[in-house]
Amino acid sequence: MNVLELHNVHKNYGGPPVVQDVSLSIAAGQTVAIIGPNGAGKTTLFGVMAGEHRATKGSISLFGKDATRAGAQRLSHLGVARTFPVARYFLAKTVEQNLVIARDAHQSKYRNPVSRTPRSDEGIRTALRAVGLDELRHQPSNTLSHGDRKSLEIAMALTQNPAVLLLDEPTAGMGAEDIPRTIRLLKGLRESRPDLTIIITAHDMEVVFALADRVVLMANGRVALEGNPSAIRDDPLTREIYLGNSYEGDKQ
């Protein structure tokens, strides 16, 4: 079953297209990495998939239903959780409070103006342990290291029990010791939840080749290559794109 399908998706911001004619079908349980040089359109495509940006043309379906016009909030309730390239979280809150907010948002508790905000529960503690932040749970989140902030965002996504997890540069800026831990975490997550679909954008090829079942290489806003990680790695076009030689998507 395809969880997420993109049909001829275009996106522009009033100027030339940033993403053009992208079609993808992503099955349940797949881990797909979207790679490409800077300016290839990865983050914009990611934003379109996460509902942050609306596609200018084309359509998107989630679990077989049209989600082209669904915004980020709607998609979140449909089972899509995401992280950002620069970790976003609630600075004024502690680590644990951030997870409580994410859990409550997923459970639509924002409608409740009466009862006290519920505190942590076993699900939150499990997510904190999974990303290695258990001991820092009472620490103000604005005092975390860069790597821990990325981990916090992943933990917030996990508390939402997602069906699709969109990870935008999950290891960017992490320390050398944090990257293997994050890879282990995501591998463990895949093993324990085989239905979970993960879509990653990454510059770090170690992450891509350790995790991805399938790699989508983007250039000039288009899908240039698609296939299993070793095929993408060995393709001369990959080298050409990454080495900065001219590549015209239209040549395909």
Add this chain to the structure above:
Amino acid sequence: MSVSVRNPAPPINAGPPFVTASSRSRFDLRPIYEPLIFLLVTTAAYFVMPPNMQYVLGIAVIYALLATSLGVLFGWTGIYTFGHAAFFGIGAYATALLKEQAWGPLAFLGMSALIAVIAAVLIGLIGQRLAKVEFAMLTMIVGQIAYLLTFRVPVLQGDNGIYSIPRGDVFGIDLTPPVSFWWYSIIVVAIVMGVLRRIHLSPFGESLNAIRDDAVKAAAIGIPVKSLRLAAFALAGGVAGLAGGLFAQQGSIVTPSTLSFTFSGQIIIMALLGGMMGFWGPALGAILFQFINALVFGNSTHGTLVLGIILLAVVMLFPSGVLGVFARLRDLLMRSRSRQ
């Protein structure tokens, strides 16, 4: 076909239980005891004050409610408004215009709040797509239009305002004597503050804080940012309208100054003085502002200038307001104790 099924994500099997039922939360008594302390402290102060200061305190507690309603926007949600006095004025004029009706004073307050909520929802809907600064400009323009309307609409009686607004009686108690009105207004203010504190501590209040801190992230985790901003704006407008109604009953007169741009600025100064981030900061700031204004400088031009300089210095030196200074002192005390 649009997506219409709520949360149809297929169940995630096996694996760690990342989401489980929430633990039972203890009942939080802060929405009860904090307004009660506020009521007791202000009432104790009221009864030891000379009559002229009792009058100042009577207005100050109404302004405390007004400033707290601004805190709902600036402090809780991160919505900036430069026309908050418009809702206060709308509430005040609503009570004034309804004075001929044989309703009790509480019904007048309810109507003031309701009309202000309707106005806030309309403005909020118009401004829903605007960015922060643009929205602040919209509120300023709407505030100015409301101010000018008081001179253009005959029934509002321009500069003269509307006077002889009766205080009426509640449960058979005549509110005309100042002491009776004090009890009436402080009980109303304390109850509304308690309700606001309840909301502040609720998941709804937490979600407003999340929107304030990072609206993009809030939307990404499933918080309906636009709807909650609108709800916060309506809540703040309604409370400001209620405070306006109370003000009209207290002074028995309403003039255009209640919805002037200058007064909108003063409400912001009150809230900044006390501290926007804490729940009680704006209320504390409003009371301090009112007493500094009345005790030290009066209303002469020179006094206003000096008051402005003092307030500017306070805001520059203590950006978290007076409540922030207390919080800092408390932190320092706790740190020194932990070192011993």
